[in-house]
Amino acid sequence: MRTLTTTQELAEFCAAAHAGPYVTIDTEFLRERTYYAKLCLVQLALPDDGDAVLVDPLSDGLSMEPLYELFRDTSVVKVFHAARQDLEIFFVEGNVFPDPLFDTQVAAMVCGFGEQVGYETLVRKIAKAQLDKTSRFTDWSRRPLTDAQKTYALADVTHLRDIYEYLAADLEKSGRSKWVEEELEVLTDPETYIVRPSEAWKRVKTRTTSGKFMAAVQELARFREGYAQSCNVPRSRVFKDDALLELASTKPQNHQDLSRSRLLLREARKGEIADGILMALKIAAEMKPEDHPKLDRVNEKLQVNPALADLLRVLLKSKAENSGVAQKLIATSADLDLIAAGQRNVMALKGWRAEVFGDDALRLCNGELALAAKGSSVRVVEL
Template sequence: MLDTEFVRTRTYHPQLGLIQLYDGQNLSLIDPKVIDDMSPFIDLLKDPSVLKVLHACGEDLEVFHNSFGCLPHPMVDTQLMAAFLGHGLSTGFAALVEQYLEVELDKSESRTDWLARPLTQKQLDYAAADVFYLKPLFSLLLEKIEQVGWWKAAQQESELLAVKRIKTIEPDLAYLDIKGAWQLKPKELAILKPLAAWRLKEAVKRDLALNFIFKESDLLTLVESSLFSIGAMEQAGLDKRSIQRHGARILSIVKSAKMLPVDQYPDKITRLMDQPGYKQRFSLLKDEVKKASKKTGLATEFLASKKQLNQFISWVWNHKRDEGKRPDVMQGWRLDVLGRALEKKL
């Protein structure tokens, strides 16, 4: 059983404060702030003979990847196991422990500063409980999930979560993640693209959350309204501290971007939902998801979220069913349960 406690308020990467381990006999709380050599723990994360069990581990995976350069493998997420048993996709650990073990956990320390030292006994007890009760919960969920035949699928889904959680964002593509960028013209995108790349690189270098470098909304306003002077940015109400710190650099980037030849402008961003026939196709696919939900008892959102259905449509329309870019619904356990039926509909 494996868990972490971390802090992520202003930083780009989560800051690891504590690691909890429990194998049914020994419960360990590891302080990574005082141990220089973490190689035995890293070896455990990589040990193929030891299954690592976590709950709602998305951010934990980021912690491991950032702190140790690897992910726990093999691993399974009990939140995903619970989803295969009919629970909501985001069912919390405390709710499952209360339902299956009839134990009410104290969650009062969930907002604690795990980087502060010394940790109180109450904080240590809270952290220990997260893996102590995970062991019997996992055993119960495993028994139930094997009975209904979803155990292999739960392992596949956990591995898929790991792959998706650790993705490297290319700075040159960061502008595509700016909300509202699709509304901009190619000429404006030519300015937004290097600005978004600079913001991402700066956030990673200084380990600061993106919006603490420069707010996303301010970045879009700057480009949309052509605020290409310090005075114009200040008058428009953009964050003053960010302007003072980065104004000169931003104007330098804008100046270079405006010299870009027209044939090197990024293409206008075309949203999938704006393509002809999208709404009808999406509705057809949604009906197939509902049918699969009734047949399997799994929640529609778990079988295929809106994002996953869009990923599938994009795979068919834009990527011409490229085998190297198979969407979630066309691989693993979803392929037989849903994927083949969706493919027939599109």
């Protein structure tokens, strides 16, 4: 179990990877105490029984640039499982995305392995092996790593070779490779990972939607997000959503008022956080009514045809079973309601989804198709 601790060692491994068709990649990281994930380990494996190594990004003087250069090499496929968090780390730290990318979780959903299939399941079903998961929740920032940690970490890229080759062959045979590529576009879009403090209020769930209240929510969320990013601490360590809503409702005017909060952390009642809270509320109080934030309530006003929505659910189940693709990957329940309400700018009606489900869904809405039950199966009938 070789661990690379210098830039030169990483460069030599990546030079070998440049000559191959693909490389499998995984990471171990910590995020409980920081806003941005702390990269603690990178695992890499070459095809077949080629070299498999651990890269220690916590080693003094090690640069990840050789790996980032490999990411930019479009002749080598970069294979991950459930890549989103890994890609966020590399985007934040290196401003780079692997190109081309292959995510075995997405591919497995297209290949009929169900929704959000786990790596352990694919190892068992495809690689015919078992994983020892006892090291899953260890502290990956502590050094030295134990042999058990190293073995666990390497298993996340060595079995991935068999899984990738199996799924890639299945996609090629079925002609669905483009489907996976389409799904992965969102994972390599910077907008997926950029969190703007000015938009943070949209993630706060509220019951009250008055202008003054929402202005306070917006400014408090803006301050919290900006502070969390600049200090690299979780937003919940600044103050939690319930405290934010309390502050937006009570609107304390000074530090003495803040001290009366039931939900605000003690550390947030003084210093920079307290000053930031009071300034945010002051800005909100001075905001003109026309500048108050407004929630998008368009979807709430839609008139959903419940009978049509139910028919669309039956059609989706049938199409998913016939195609072997996970239902939720094709369309969500919210998608079906939007279609039943007459909306057409819906993901389920675009791209490969239109081929599998969307085109027939529109024909069903237009009265051009009917559904017939025969035993436990449902078939589409032309009208």
